[in-house]
């Protein structure tokens with residue numbers, strides 16, 4: 001029997017419930033409480049499930065889809081994720097699929113200076129050790145490809161929100177054939193999801209990150225005068241990449257600039273910086289629930305799950 005179980009962190013319950021509804025699967029939720037010393041207790045709904053009375057074997061033979069995001073505060077959410085998946089496996093689940101709409105620590109995928117932790121590997125190692133059999137991510141930073149991949153030995157699938165964001169831009173903002181700007185050529189794999197919706201006028205930048213608040217992006221010479229432009233990226237963190245791109249486009253006469261991103265982390269005053277740089281509208285998913293979260297991530301994940309036949 002397959003069930004969807006969601007965690008508490010951020011909007012995990014809303015996303016989990018919506019995925020379960022879309023896939024017509026039974027939905028349950030965990031509970032999280034805290035001890036005086038701030039340690040967390042993650043409790044599974046074993047009484048509600050009433051499937052197997054044997055203590056610590058309540059999920060025996062079950063196929064559990066655990067939905068939980070890891071948005072800021074990421075460390076807090078990750079502990080919840082680790083406690084929950086470990087608990088699910090301890091209770092005998094036959095198969096455990098973790099659905100993590102925003103996967104934290106995905107950006108440190110190499111050593112930038114000697115001695116650093118390659119954090120994205122460690123997060124994967126932890127999930128594997130705790131018994132995660134399958135993982136579903138969306139536009140995860142360390143893997144630009146869409147589809148199946150292997151993450152520290154876990155069978156994984158990376159979905160993309162690019163098509164859904166493009167549809168929102170076309171249908172709700174009534175932009176039909178804008179110029180599409182992708183600041184980092186590494187994101188090429190999302191293009192095939194954008195062009196059927198918004199056309200093929202795509203310009204790639206070549207990006208070099210100099211530090212958290214400094215990037216150098218080089219674009220090919222192009223006429224933006226009076227044009228409508230949509231920038232696509234996987235995420236806004238400090239906003240540096242998108243500010244740099246928007247300023248470049250505005251200087252070259254772009255008329256309207258829309259920023260479409262999957263994960264609008266928007267740390268500190270990133271949103272204000274983006275609007276000041278001339279971005280007319282930010283279109284984001286609710287992987288991170290924010291003011292600009294106008295596209296729902298749940299159907300994107302549910303569709304990917306059906307497509308993957310997990």
Ligand code: R5P
Nearest residue numbers: 234235236237238239240241
């Ligand atoms: C970089 O490779 C990513 O695709 C994003 O452009 C980046 O992580 C966004 O971060 P920030 O908003 O801090 O520039």
